[in-house]
Amino acid sequence: MRIVNWGTFSAIAGYHVALFALLPFAFGGFNAATWIIYLVTFILSGLAITxxxxxxxxxxxxxxxxxxxxxxxxMSALAGQMSALSWSNDHRIHHSHVDTEKDPYNINRGFWYAHVWWLFVNPLIPIDERIVGDLLKNKRVMFQHKYYGWIFLAVNGAVFGIGCLFMSPLASFVGCVLLRIFTIHHCTWFINSLAHMWGSRTYSAEQTAADNAVLALLTFGEGYHNYHHTLANDYRNGIRWYHFDPTKWLIWTASKIGLASNLRWVNDIRIQQTLVNKDKQLLLERIRHEIDETALELREKLEELSKQFEAKAAELAKAYRELKVATEERRRILLLEIKRLRRELRVDWKNWVSLTELAEKRYALA
Ligand SMILES: [Zn+2]
Ligand SMILES: [Zn+2]
Incomplete structure (x- = not known):
């Protein structure tokens, strides 16, 4: 694959060479301040991206x-990953065309292609109004886009300047600027490469994005990539309380102090509903050619249980909607109704999981 984007290639290859050539000379000048500045700017630039x-x-x-x-x-200019507008333009294309030729970082073209090579062998993807029309109307986003190069130089220059107060200019340049850009680049790129190769595919098995707790540690919670590709309008990527997702905690905290609002998230019943539909499709597809008694029975059971789940979930959603406008008396009835439905859905979900496990065993499905 021939390099066509020489600008991006020289910038990225150039700083890698500079980093590794200068590191042996700069390392002796590193001190506690180097690591503190490195860590603070690493966290700031990482969270700015996520x-x-x-x-x-x-x-x-x-x-x-x-x-x-x-x-x-x-802060995101510390990470050197293009403006929010360009980044979102590429990323929205990635989501709507994942794993296909149109996917800018299509993993089927290999680890290195998805990791970084895609940036060099393709011309810059033009900003498309149909894709980022909403962002084109955001004055702040447009200001950052227009002056991105200057902002990049200003914030990194400021960090370099602060570093020089505590260490030699060489140590500051290598430790506080180059090393941080290098690590944040590769950590983000892992989401396009490793997170499309390594991990579990609980929510949608038909595409490459995978959930991976190790990657979540390196990427402020972005490692739960299978969930993210399945329900991308959720502000969380790690949906369980024990999932390491500091980005989600940050957004939640911001919402408590008035800096963020309207957090969108998918409730557990909706997530289970998605899983029921996906499992059903997948299993029906796999046993399509089976004609024995058990397959017939399984097909019937899959249809029946999924329909039942769907109906109760719809009833629950309706009850919640009604609750918002209900009188005091009606409220009491509705709350009891919700409790009953949730209890029944829990049982239905357990039955669904056992059924799919049974089917997997019986037909040795992967
Ligand atoms: Zn992805
Ligand atoms: Zn995304």
Whole structure:
């Protein structure tokens, strides 16, 4: 694959060479301040990409106060990953065409292609109004896009300057700037490469994105990539309380102090509903050619249980809607109804899981 984007290639290859050539000379000058500045800017630039570029601008999973938007738009320039507008443009294409020729970081073209090579062998993807029309109307996003190069130089220059107060300019340049850009680049790129190769595919088995707790550690929670590709309008990527997703905690905290609002998330019943539909499709497809008695029975059972789940979930959603406008007396009845439905859905879900496990054993499905 021939390099066509020489600008991006020289910038990225150039700083890698500079980093590794200078590191042996700079390392002796590193001190505690180097590591503190490195760590603080690593966290700021990482969260700027996940909470800002990714979950706010690319996916609109919540609304934010202008101050909050400005803050992340400036901090994200520390990461050197293009403007929020360009990043979101590419990323929305990735989501709607994942694993196909149109996917900018299509994993089927190999680890290195999805990791970084795609940036070199394709011309810059043009901004498409049909894809990022909403962002084109956001003045703050457009300001960052227009002056991205200057903002990049300003924030990184500032970090370099602060570093020089505590160490030699060489140590500051290598430890506080180059090393941080290098690590944050590769950690983000792992989501396009490793997170499409390694992990479990609980929510949608038909595509490559995978859930991976190790990657979540390196990427402020973005490792739960199978869930994310299945329900991308959720502000969380790790949906369980024990999932390491600091981006989700940050957004939640911001919502408590008025910096974020309208957090969008998918409730557990909706998630289970999605799983029931996906499992059903997958299993029916796999046993399509089986004609024995058990397959027949299984087909019937799959249809019956999924229909039942669907109906109760719809009833529950209706009860919740009604609850919002209900009188005091009606409220009491509705709350009891909700409790009953949730209890029944829990049982239905357990039955569904046993049925699919049985089917997997019987037909040795992967
Ligand atoms: Zn995404
Ligand atoms: Zn992806």
């Amino acid at each position: 909470a800002g570029h990714h979950r706010l601008f690319a996916h609109k999973t919540y609304d934010a106060h202008p101050v909050y938007e400005w803050f992340w738009l400036f």
